[in-house]
Amino acid sequence: MPAIQISDIKKQFGALQALAGVSLNIEEGEFFGLLGPNGAGKTTLISIIAGLSRADSGSVAIHGHDVVSAYRQARGLLGVVPQELVFDPFFTVRETLRMQSGYFGLKNNDAWIDEVMHHLDLTNKADSNMRSLSGGMKRRVLVAQALVHKPPVIMLDEPTAGVDVELRQTLWKFIARLNREGHTVVLTTHYLEEAQALCNRIAMLKAGQIVALDTTEALIRRISGSQLVLRLAHGSLPADLHGLLAHPDELVEGQPLTLRVNEYAEVEPILASLRKAGAVIEDMQLRQADLEDVFIQIMGGVK
Amino acid sequence: MIGFQTLLYKEVLRFWKVATQTLMAPIITAMLYLLIFGHVLEAHVQVFPGVTYTAFLVPGLVMMSVLQNAFANTSSSLIQSKITGNLVFVLLTPLSHWELFSAYVLAAMVRGLAVGVGVFVITVWFAPLSFVAPLWILLFALLGAAILGTMGLIGGIWAEKFDQLAAFQNFLIVPATFLAGVFYSVHSLPPFWQAVSHLNPFFYMIDGFRYGFFGHSDVPPIISFSIVLVFFMVLATVAVKLLKSGYKLRH
Numbered sequence: 001m002p003a004i005q006i007s008d009i010k011k012q013f014g015a016l017q018a019l020a021g022v023s024l025n026i027e028e029g030e031f032f033g034l035l036g037p038n039g040a041g042k043t044t045l046i047s048i049i050a051g052l053s054r055a056d057s058g059s060v061a062i063h064g065h066d067v068v069s070a071y072r073q074a075r076g077l078l079g080v081v082p083q084e085l086v087f088d089p090f091f092t093v094r095e096t097l098r099m100q101s102g103y104f105g106l107k108n109n110d111a112w113i114d115e116v117m118h119h120l121d122l123t124n125k126a127d128s129n130m131r132s133l134s135g136g137m138k139r140r141v142l143v144a145q146a147l148v149h150k151p152p153v154i155m156l157d158e159p160t161a162g163v164d165v166e167l168r169q170t171l172w173k174f175i176a177r178l179n180r181e182g183h184t185v186v187l188t189t190h191y192l193e194e195a196q197a198l199c200n201r202i203a204m205l206k207a208g209q210i211v212a213l214d215t216t217e218a219l220i221r222r223i224s225g226s227q228l229v230l231r232l233a234h235g236s237l238p239a240d241l242h243g244l245l246a247h248p249d250e251l252v253e254g255q256p257l258t259l260r261v262n263e264y265a266e267v268e269p270i271l272a273s274l275r276k277a278g279a280v281i282e283d284m285q286l287r288q289a290d291l292e293d294v295f296i297q298i299m300g301g302v303k
Numbered sequence: 304m305i306g307f308q309t310l311l312y313k314e315v316l317r318f319w320k321v322a323t324q325t326l327m328a329p330i331i332t333a334m335l336y337l338l339i340f341g342h343v344l345e346a347h348v349q350v351f352p353g354v355t356y357t358a359f360l361v362p363g364l365v366m367m368s369v370l371q372n373a374f375a376n377t378s379s380s381l382i383q384s385k386i387t388g389n390l391v392f393v394l395l396t397p398l399s400h401w402e403l404f405s406a407y408v409l410a411a412m413v414r415g416l417a418v419g420v421g422v423f424v425i426t427v428w429f430a431p432l433s434f435v436a437p438l439w440i441l442l443f444a445l446l447g448a449a450i451l452g453t454m455g456l457i458g459g460i461w462a463e464k465f466d467q468l469a470a471f472q473n474f475l476i477v478p479a480t481f482l483a484g485v486f487y488s489v490h491s492l493p494p495f496w497q498a499v500s501h502l503n504p505f506f507y508m509i510d511g512f513r514y515g516f517f518g519h520s521d522v523p524p525i526i527s528f529s530i531v532l533v534f535f536m537v538l539a540t541v542a543v544k545l546l547k548s549g550y551k552l553r554h
Contacts, residue, residue, distance in 0.1 A: 102312070
């Protein structure tokens, strides 16, 4: 049984079709990435899974429990880190976490609360009021709140937006550990290197539709070859090489040039051609294709 | 059950942490009403035979405080949580609509009754009071607080901005409580306004509550109680349906 089963979800906000029939199964134990530009429908989809939003049609089930008709079981299995930095200014960190445990029916949850606070570096802020915390600290509390009931399925909606390197590392170490222990993790992010490093499978959303769904490796393999990035001290790119430009419209003097190469053997003829044209290379890099290239290709290709 | 208890505890803790504003302020306001109106009107007005005007005023002020503060608790909690966005912490949980309803309304009742008791303890020194039917006092206080707590819940769910809620409060709740006979008996009004007053559900709450003290009322308490009970059940049904449908909470 999938951890999350999404069947033909449609959602309309006025004239805007936020989700135009999304179907997707996320299996237990996956580290799943949901990528897409702003407004693609990622947060709407997460909200529908979490029960914060109601779909116009279609259904979602968490471990087989429908999020509308069996919402109590479904929500009990889910831990959601919302995108907005929200907090309750009346309470301290510990009070906040104790209360969140209580909402999920847990009493005497202090041992786990202490562990979560420890892993998120919150221990010395336990008795501080939420108002007094910095943005990064508030973000940590949001993550802790989503984890108080040890949910089998964890969803993080852009948890690292505007967050410093230290927190990102602390956060991913902890989430990766939970994933290894069997928790399913669903992540949306704009940091594609993060998604590439963490997610075993990725769905790309555009205008409310899934435009790519595959394992991370298979997605990256879609872009064959690498890129040769050149900066010329003198001269310009000879005309016979213009066909290799990755972004032909960015041909500006003094700017780096990006050429597509399929294998290393193609590099030597390019250099020879440049030498013949009298161009002098100031800087040169050979770059492997990554998820960002795939993302740009897929998002640009689907109109 | 733990979920419900936690939400109730959180809602009580929320107003308790700012008790100066949520408990002390309304108690002081009610005391000022008593001192000023009692001083000005004591010699001129006698509503019930053998009951001084100040004594007449005390139950009305207690009930008015219960009602206004029960309303304030649910409505301000919901609108704040909606606007700051932290309502999401409650919406993400397995709490059912019944649990949400009872926890919010019970917390409102706790605040309303706490203020009511506070007003009573302070004002009772200014006038001799009798307690003819304490059970009626208790029943009307509980039911009145539950009704206004429910109205606050509905208002808080409906309002999207603070000024919409302020309009709800200033143009509906405050006039309805003031015109319900806190400061006068509706029998002193011309027949037309008496008839209008009888359409105001708040009138029955205050009239029945006052009966418990003096054994005098404009309407027999059992009739007031029935009307108020039906009013509560209608409002509670509306509130639970709104919570169940996710109206303005789950988009």
